[in-house]
Amino acid sequence: MADTPAWKADFPIDWHDDHVVTRREFTRSLAWTSCASFLATAALAAGTIGARGPRFPETRVAGAGELPVGGAKVFVYPNDEPCVLLRLDADVFVAFLQRCTHLGCPVSYEAGRQTLECPCHEGSFRADDGTVVAGPPSRPLPRVVLQRRGGELWAVGVRP
Amino acid sequence: MKPGPVRQRSARRSRAGSSVQAILTGVLTLVVAQLLLLTMAVEGFLGGRQRGLLAAAMVSAWCCVGACGLVRRLGPRRRD
Numbered sequence: 001m002a003d004t005p006a007w008k009a010d011f012p013i014d015w016h017d018d019h020v021v022t023r024r025e026f027t028r029s030l031a032w033t034s035c036a037s038f039l040a041t042a043a044l045a046a047g048t049i050g051a052r053g054p055r056f057p058e059t060r061v062a063g064a065g066e067l068p069v070g071g072a073k074v075f076v077y078p079n080d081e082p083c084v085l086l087r088l089d090a091d092v093f094v095a096f097l098q099r100c101t102h103l104g105c106p107v108s109y110e111a112g113r114q115t116l117e118c119p120c121h122e123g124s125f126r127a128d129d130g131t132v133v134a135g136p137p138s139r140p141l142p143r144v145v146l147q148r149r150g151g152e153l154w155a156v157g158v159r160p
Numbered sequence: 161m162k163p164g165p166v167r168q169r170s171a172r173r174s175r176a177g178s179s180v181q182a183i184l185t186g187v188l189t190l191v192v193a194q195l196l197l198l199t200m201a202v203e204g205f206l207g208g209r210q211r212g213l214l215a216a217a218m219v220s221a222w223c224c225v226g227a228c229g230l231v232r233r234l235g236p237r238r239r240d
Contacts, residue, residue, distance in 0.1 A: 018204070020209050023180050023181070023184050024234050025170060026184065027180070027183060027184045027187050027231055027234060028234070029226055030184075030187045030188060030227065030229055030231075031187065031227050032218075033191050033221060034187070034190060034194055034224045034227040034228070035224055035228070037191065037195055037197075037198050037220060037223075038194065038220045038221055038223070038224040039202075041197055041198050041213075041216055041220040042192070042217045042220070042221070044201045044202065044205045044213055044217070045201070045213040045214045045216065046217075047205070048205065048210040048213050048214075049200055049214070053208050084234040107238035120216045130194045136240070139207070140170070159205035160208045
């Protein structure tokens with residue numbers, strides 16, 4: 001080994017070996033990943049502790065006699081969000097946000113099929129509870145909570 | 161008959177390698193579980209479903225403690 005230069009004898013680790021990650025180092029880096037995952041999950045949980053749901057305004061939507069059975073009316077609630085009020089029966093009123101839960105296209109009411117249809121990707125929701133009947137949406141339409149005050153319908157909240 | 165020093169060293173390295181492998185597998189399993197929990201937590205948070213977030217954080221904490229405990233068992237690397 002007489003021809004080994006002195007610098008190589010002093011620094012016997014190759015350039016290539018210097019970049020090798022050992023299993024121990026990888027495992028230690030996994031521990032940091034674990035801590036980061038915990039902190040992220042804890043931050044999400046902490047963000048919800050003590051957080052109250054959003055407060056919704058109370059807005060008059062329509063008079064009960066304004067809509068015929070099978071009729072629909074578009075209104076905005078709570079912050080200029082388009083919503084649709086449906087009269088399914090003489091005493092049955094429901095309202096939903098009009099934005100499709102797939103990609104946000106406005107849904108329209110099909111009285112014959114009792115569904116709300118999205119024209120963009122043919123998503124379909126039940127008119128009575130907003131659940132998905134067909135198409136790409138995976139979540140139901142958010143429902144507007146209605147209150148009947150005398151002969152008037154008021155929107156008082158939104159239930160996702 | 162006692163095994164020679166070379167064989168003893170080889171056996172010790174083999175045991176150390178196995179323990180590192182076991183610890184690595186354990187930690188990796190815990191981290192994958194934590195990432196799944198985090199995915200579910202983000203999904204719930206964005207979807208407005210706040211139930212279960214605290215439980216996910218607590219399980220994640222246990223996984224973190226377990227992973228750190230396992231990593232502490234990794235000794236320094238011996239260069240025989």
